[in-house]
Amino acid sequence: MKTIMIVEHGERCPEDAAALLRAHGYGVELSGAAAAIGSEPDPVRTGEPVDLQPLCRDIHLSPHAMLVVRASDGTVLAGNQAGAELTGYSRDTMIGRNILGPVFFLNPEFWTRAFQRLEAEGEVRDLETRLLRNDGLVAFVLASLRNVEIDGTPCHVITIRERVPGASGGAMEGCGGFPDAALESLPAEDGDFNRDDVGRLIDFQALQDLMNSFFKVTRIGMAITDVKGNVQVATGWQDICTRFHRVHPETLAKCLESDIRLSQEVGHGETLYKCKNGMWDMATPLIIGGRHMANIFLGQFFFEDEVPDYGFFRDQAEAFGFDVEEYLAAVDRVPRWSRELVRNVMEFYRKLAVMISRLSIGTIQLSQALAEQKRVSEELRQANLVVENSPVVLFRWRAREGWPVEFVSANVTQFGYTREELLSGAVPFSSLVHPDDLERVSSEVAEYTSAGVDQFQQEYRIVTKGGEVRRIDDRTVIERDTQGRVTHYQGIVIDSTERSQAEGALREGEKRLRSIFRAAPIGIGVVRDRVLLEVNHRLCEMTGYTREQMIGESARMLYPDREEFERVGRDKYLQIGEKGTGTVETRWQRKDGAVIDILLSSTPVDTADLSKGVTFTALDITERKRTEEALRESEEKFRMLAETTPTAIFLYQGEMIVYANPATERLFGYSNEELLRMRFWDWAHDDFCETVRMNGLARQRQGAVPGRYESRFVTKNGEDRWLVVSAGPIEYRGAPAGVVSFLDITESKKSEELLRASLAEKVVLLKEVHHRVKNNLQIICSLLDLQSESMEVEDSRRFVRESRNRITSMALVHEKLYQSENYASINFAEYLDSLTRHLLSTLVKDPALITLTLDIGDFALGVDEAIPCGLIVNELVSNSLKHAFSPGGKGEISIRFRSEEHGWASLTVADTGPGLPPGLDIRNTATLGLQLVVLLAQQLRGTVEMGEKGAVFTIRFKTAAR
Numbered sequence: 001m002k003t004i005m006i007v008e009h010g011e012r013c014p015e016d017a018a019a020l021l022r023a024h025g026y027g028v029e030l031s032g033a034a035a036a037i038g039s040e041p042d043p044v045r046t047g048e049p050v051d052l053q054p055l056c057r058d059i060h061l062s063p064h065a066m067l068v069v070r071a072s073d074g075t076v077l078a079g080n081q082a083g084a085e086l087t088g089y090s091r092d093t094m095i096g097r098n099i100l101g102p103v104f105f106l107n108p109e110f111w112t113r114a115f116q117r118l119e120a121e122g123e124v125r126d127l128e129t130r131l132l133r134n135d136g137l138v139a140f141v142l143a144s145l146r147n148v149e150i151d152g153t154p155c156h157v158i159t160i161r162e163r164v165p166g167a168s169g170g171a172m173e174g175c176g177g178f179p180d181a182a183l184e185s186l187p188a189e190d191g192d193f194n195r196d197d198v199g200r201l202i203d204f205q206a207l208q209d210l211m212n213s214f215f216k217v218t219r220i221g222m223a224i225t226d227v228k229g230n231v232q233v234a235t236g237w238q239d240i241c242t243r244f245h246r247v248h249p250e251t252l253a254k255c256l257e258s259d260i261r262l263s264q265e266v267g268h269g270e271t272l273y274k275c276k277n278g279m280w281d282m283a284t285p286l287i288i289g290g291r292h293m294a295n296i297f298l299g300q301f302f303f304e305d306e307v308p309d310y311g312f313f314r315d316q317a318e319a320f321g322f323d324v325e326e327y328l329a330a331v332d333r334v335p336r337w338s339r340e341l342v343r344n345v346m347e348f349y350r351k352l353a354v355m356i357s358r359l360s361i362g363t364i365q366l367s368q369a370l371a372e373q374k375r376v377s378e379e380l381r382q383a384n385l386v387v388e389n390s391p392v393v394l395f396r397w398r399a400r401e402g403w404p405v406e407f408v409s410a411n412v413t414q415f416g417y418t419r420e421e422l423l424s425g426a427v428p429f430s431s432l433v434h435p436d437d438l439e440r441v442s443s444e445v446a447e448y449t450s451a452g453v454d455q456f457q458q459e460y461r462i463v464t465k466g467g468e469v470r471r472i473d474d475r476t477v478i479e480r481d482t483q484g485r486v487t488h489y490q491g492i493v494i495d496s497t498e499r500s501q502a503e504g505a506l507r508e509g510e511k512r513l514r515s516i517f518r519a520a521p522i523g524i525g526v527v528r529d530r531v532l533l534e535v536n537h538r539l540c541e542m543t544g545y546t547r548e549q550m551i552g553e554s555a556r557m558l559y560p561d562r563e564e565f566e567r568v569g570r571d572k573y574l575q576i577g578e579k580g581t582g583t584v585e586t587r588w589q590r591k592d593g594a595v596i597d598i599l600l601s602s603t604p605v606d607t608a609d610l611s612k613g614v615t616f617t618a619l620d621i622t623e624r625k626r627t628e629e630a631l632r633e634s635e636e637k638f639r640m641l642a643e644t645t646p647t648a649i650f651l652y653q654g655e656m657i658v659y660a661n662p663a664t665e666r667l668f669g670y671s672n673e674e675l676l677r678m679r680f681w682d683w684a685h686d687d688f689c690e691t692v693r694m695n696g697l698a699r700q701r702q703g704a705v706p707g708r709y710e711s712r713f714v715t716k717n718g719e720d721r722w723l724v725v726s727a728g729p730i731e732y733r734g735a736p737a738g739v740v741s742f743l744d745i746t747e748s749k750k751s752e753e754l755l756r757a758s759l760a761e762k763v764v765l766l767k768e769v770h771h772r773v774k775n776n777l778q779i780i781c782s783l784l785d786l787q788s789e790s791m792e793v794e795d796s797r798r799f800v801r802e803s804r805n806r807i808t809s810m811a812l813v814h815e816k817l818y819q820s821e822n823y824a825s826i827n828f829a830e831y832l833d834s835l836t837r838h839l840l841s842t843l844v845k846d847p848a849l850i851t852l853t854l855d856i857g858d859f860a861l862g863v864d865e866a867i868p869c870g871l872i873v874n875e876l877v878s879n880s881l882k883h884a885f886s887p888g889g890k891g892e893i894s895i896r897f898r899s900e901e902h903g904w905a906s907l908t909v910a911d912t913g914p915g916l917p918p919g920l921d922i923r924n925t926a927t928l929g930l931q932l933v934v935l936l937a938q939q940l941r942g943t944v945e946m947g948e949k950g951a952v953f954t955i956r957f958k959t960a961a962r
Contacts, residue, residue, distance in 0.1 A: 064161045067094070071147070071154040074099045074111075086141075086160060088134030099158075110143075118145045118156065128163065130208075132242060137212040138234050139163075140205045163205065201288055201360045204232045211235045219335075220345055223297040224286070225259055238300045240330040245277050248320050262295065270346060275299070278312050279334060282346055286353045288360045296349045304336040395429065395491040399449075399479075402428030406488065414495065416465030434461035434469060445476075449486055454478055459496070471497045523618035526605075530555045530569060533613060542620055544591030560589040572602050576614070580607050585621070597625040648742040652680040652696065653732055667742060669716035680740070685712035685720065692725075699729050700736040710745070722749040781807050805874055808838060826866050829856035832895060835870055836877055843881040846888075850881065853894040859905075865959060868936040869907055875929040876909040876953050884913025884951060905959040910952040922946065 059066045065083035067076055076094050084091050099111065110129045117124045126142040133139055140163040148155050204224070211222055212235055221236015245251040254276035262283050265271045270284045281299040285292050302308055308331060317327040337345075391414070396407035405422040412419060421427050433441055437460040448456040458474045473496040479488040517524055523539030525532060532550050540547055543558060550557070559565040568586045575582030581603045588598045602616040642649045642661040648668075650660040660675040668675075668683055681693040688711040695705045708726045715721060724743040729736065784807070788800040832854055840847040861869065877893060885891035896908045922930045922944065933953065937944045942957025 062159070064159050067099070067158045067160070068148075068150070069099050069156045069158060071156055077150075077155065083160065086133075086139065086162060087131065088137075114143065114145055115156075118147065122147060126161075131160070132234070132237055137215060138208050140208060201293065201363065202232075202286075202356060207356070208233045208235075221299070222349065223299060224294055225297060226294050227264075227292060228260065231259075232294065238330070238335075239333055240277075240279075240327070241300055244320075244322055244327055244330060248322075251277055251316075251320055259297075262297075270350065278309060278316070282342060284346060284350050284353055286356060288357050289364070296353050298342065298345055298349060301335045301337050301342070303342070304338050308334075391495045393493045393495075395489075395493055397429050397489045397491065399486045399488055402430040403489065404428050415462065415470070416468075432462045432464075434463055437461050445489075448476075449478060470495055471500045473499075523620075524615070525618070526613050526615050527555055528611065528613040539618060542590075542596070542618065543588065558588045560587055560595055568600065572600070573610075576602065576604060576607075576610070580604075588618075596620055597622045648744075649739070650675070650680070651730070651732055651737055651739050653735060653737040654700075655679045655697075658732065658737070664742070667715070667721070667744065668713070674716075680738075683713050683715070685714055688712050696727070696738055696740075699727055699738045702729060702736075713742075720746075722746045805839065805842065805878060808835075808874075825860040825862045828859045828861045828866065828869070828897060829854065831861075831866060831870065832856055832873060832897075835873060836893075836895065839874065839877050839881060843878060849888070849890045850885070851890075851892040853892065855894070855896040857897060857899075859897060859899070862960060865940065865957075868939050869955075872907065872933050872936050872955060873909060875933050876951075879929055880909075880911035880913060880951060884911040899959075900956075903958050903960075904956055906954055906956045908952065908954045910947065913951055915951050916946065 059068065059078060059080045062080060063082060065086040066080050067083055068078040069076055076097055076099060079091050079094050081091070083094065087094070110127070114124055114127055117127075123144075123146045125144045127144070129141060129143055131139045131141045142161045142163050144159045144161075146157050148157050202224075207224065211233055215221055215235035219236065221234070221238075223231055223235075224233040225231050241255070245255055258273070258275035258277070258281065262271060262273045262275075262281055265273065270282070272280065272282050275281050279300045280302065281297055283295045283297045283299075286294040286296060310328065310331070313328060313331050314324060316322075317324045390411070392409075393412050393414070394407070394409040395405060397403040398406050404425050405428070408419055408422050410419055412422060415432065417427065417432075422429075430438060430442075441458060441460050444456075444458055455475070455477045458476070459471070460474070461469055461471050463469055473494040475492040475494075477490040478486055479490060481487050517536050520536060520538055523536065523542050525535040525539055527533060532553055532555055535547055535550050537547075540550070543550070545557075556562065556565045559568070564586060568584055571584050572582035575584075581601065583599070583601045586598050586600055587595050589595050597620070599619040599621045600616060601619075602614050604610050604614050605612045642659075645661070646663055648661065648664040648666075650664050651658050657675050657678055657680050660672060664675065665672055670678070670683075679693075680696050681689050684692040692711060695709075698705045707728055708724065711723060711725050713721050713723055722745050724745050725740060726743070727738055727740040730739050731737065784800050784803060788796075791800065836852050836854070840850060840852065844850055873895060877895075880891075880893050884893075892912045894908075894910050896906075898906045898908075900906055923934050925931060933955075934944055937955045937957070940955070940957035942955050945954045945956070946952060947954070
């Protein structure tokens with residue numbers, strides 16, 4: 001085990017050495033004197049113990065002064081040797097005491113601001129302040145603060161670095177003075193500067209360094225304060241000031257009050273003054289440029305021929321809570337000087353003030369010279385930048401053959417050459433001139449030279465090094481010697497190629513504009529002071545005047561009266577002043593007296609100068625105004641109709657209702673405000689809501705949707721209503737919309753339901769009637785069958801059977817009606833098919849021998865037509881079956897029904913038998929059958945016709961057949 005002995009010496013205290021060794025991993029014990037020093041308890045240390053071991057290495061190895069301060073009360077917990085050397089206080093003196101105690105700063109409010117910034121930002125770097133050392137000297141320092149937590153205790157680590165003269169805002173290194181940046185900010189010697197400029201006129205850090213040295217030699221302190229009492233330079237501060245007067249707020253206020261009063265009085269010359277705290281101060285003014293800017297103080301002393309008023313000082317100590325003995329001891333340490341010494345020192349300070357004043361004036365003069373030099377340099381730099389970055393190339397040619405180049409600006413590279421190529425003499429300027437222009441240019445130069453002019457201008461072409469032809473504008477100045485001989489030419493050569501191209505394009509543009517001006521479909525003109533300078537053809541057509549009649553005349557000629565002329569001018573020029581353009585609607589009077597509506601738009605040729613003229617366009621809106629008026633009247637009529645009609649009408653756009661008439665409000669029970677907040681399907685019944693929504697949206701897209709349909713809606717009070725919705729697409733305020741009207745059919749729906757129920761009852765009753773009629777007729781047929789069976793006479797039996805067949809034909813009608821859904825008519829084809837098959841089965845032993853052809857079509861006959869037609873067919877088919885064919889022979893019967901013009905119908909029954917006997921009159925026969933045919937045709941209000949071949953009967957009658 002090695003033992004290391006640390007011997008205390010002046011350069012490093014034992015605690016620092018021990019901390020350094022511990023930081024490098026050594027175990028260290030202090031013994032003897034060192035242990036005693038290190039272990040001695042500090043009677044003023046407060047708070048809980050804090051483990052500082054983690055920070056020891058950083059603190060003790062740092063070349064800068066470092067302090068660790070407890071955040072809660074400002075107590076110094078640790079410090080390094082660099083801090084002791086900077087402040088002049090030992091580490092024992094600093095540790096355990098408040099930061100503002102031994103380490104006294106000339107502006108203690110600095111710590112308040114510093115801690116506020118530290119709390120807000122977490123770290124503060126390089127705050128400038130001044131430190132009053134233990135030896136009475138003042139150091140300009142930079143303080144940096146950061147937050148740390150040590151053993152759970154919030155602390156501040158403060159690093160203090162002495163500000164080296166000449167750095168940042170300080171003096172020039174080694175000798176004092178201002179850096180260039182500071183000189184630039186100085187006011188002019190004859191300028192308007194004030195007392196706040198004192199910090200820019202005097203290098204206080206350099207003065208502080210000088211007066212620190214002076215104090216070390218003479219032990220005589222001094223201070224320089226501005227006229228507000230702020231201390232700028234100070235040495236030799238007394239204990240009574242640093243430990244008492246400038247620590248307690250009330251005595252500090254006395255100090256400041258005394259400084260300010262002394263500053264006010266010293267403006268009239270040197271002043272001797274006893275301060276509010278009972279000691280002498282003496283001051284001489286510091287005058288710069290005729291202004292009282294600051295004061296040099298010799299302060300806090302007693303004259304050696306006077307006795308201090310100890311009673312005053314004892315009372316002051318007791319009044320402000322100072323330790324009386326320590327305070328009186330501090331009074332005893334205040335220096336006693338002879339009056340002669342004070343006069344000599346003040347004489348030195350007066351001369352120092354004169355020297356500072358002269359130096360300050362010199363500094364101002366230097367700043368002026370530097371500023372002027374910088375201004376000239378900047379102007380030259382800017383001029384070079386302008387030239388180098390402009391299309392203007394500067395030349396100076398010797399007045400010799402080929403014009404050798406003696407000077408050319410660096411931007412000649414735009415022609416492809418370097419300065420060196422042209423200045424070498426190998427490339428004379430004449431070689432740049434286009435060969436086709438060289439002779440003309442040379443001739444013009446010779447003419448201008450011989451004419452004695454000093455300057456001239458030429459335009460010609462040059463050829464760049466790359467072979468590109470460029471057009472230039474050459475402004476040349478001729479140089480002559482004292483004998484008048486031409487020695488040089490100075491030329492400003494401007495590449496005008498793009499300008500020439502632009503001018504050509506401009507000329508083409510002007511041609512196009514004039515073409516547009518002439519062909520424009522609207523009136524165009526130019527006025528100046530409302531006098532017509534130019535008009536186009538369309539304007540002449542609109543007004544009826546010729547161009548010659550209008551040019552040079554006042555625009556008043558176009559207006560029906562002066563009031564309208566003045567109104568337009570007032571409104572139009574007001575708009576031009578506000579927006580740069582003006583648009584008004586007005587009325588013009590044509591040459592023939594007709595008044596037309598005009599939309600007049602005007603814009604000045606130059607918005608900054610209306611005297612250059614105003615261009616205007618005139619659009620004839622007479623037809624548009626008429627259309628607008630007609631539309632307005634139409635809208636008014638629609639609104640009047642919509643507002644007074646009992647039919648509910650509303651407009652919708654997108655999803656929302658945009659207009660609803662009073663009838664809509666009454667129908668649904670909503671107010672107009674409520675309706676305008678609703679979507680157009682909000683009032684639809686749940687069963688119809690989606691249909692209404694889809695139809696309404698599709699209608700705005702011009703979709704294929706019904707324009708009229710029935711739907712259910714719900715009123716505000718919950719009542720269901722049946723409505724007929726009639727809707728169509730429109731355009732409303734420039735966008736697709738829909739217009740809808742409602743017809744309330746709720747009561748009709750209710751009546752319809754009642755009617756439908758009643759009809760159903762009647763249908764049942766009618767069905768029952770047909771059923772019962774059919775049954776009764778069947779009973780009659782059965783009775784006739786029974787009766788015929790009991791008859792022995794064949795003719796009688798035949799008559800009974802014929803009657804039965806007739807009754808069967810009628811019964812068949814009622815059967816068809818009973819089976820049909822339509823109780824007013826029957827399908828005639830189905831009816832005849834059933835009827836004829838019944839006849840075949842009853843009258844023919846072998847129905848297969850007879851061919852029955854029906855050509856009826858799809859007709860429905862009413863009961864009043866079906867029964868007579870059925871009886872006619874029954875009679876005619878029965879006659880054919882009985883008389884037309886021989887027993888056992890074959891035959892054909894055809895029945896045809898046709899609809900004819902004007903509501904007539906024809907029923908034709910024919911057979912292939914031998915036909916009727918010659919001369920037969922069907923209207924006068926002995927048998928009942930044909931008589932019934934004629935009677936039934938008359939009942940139908942029709943006619944009976946017979947064909948010539950076979951038995952062909954055609955009955956024509958008016959019918960309602962469908």
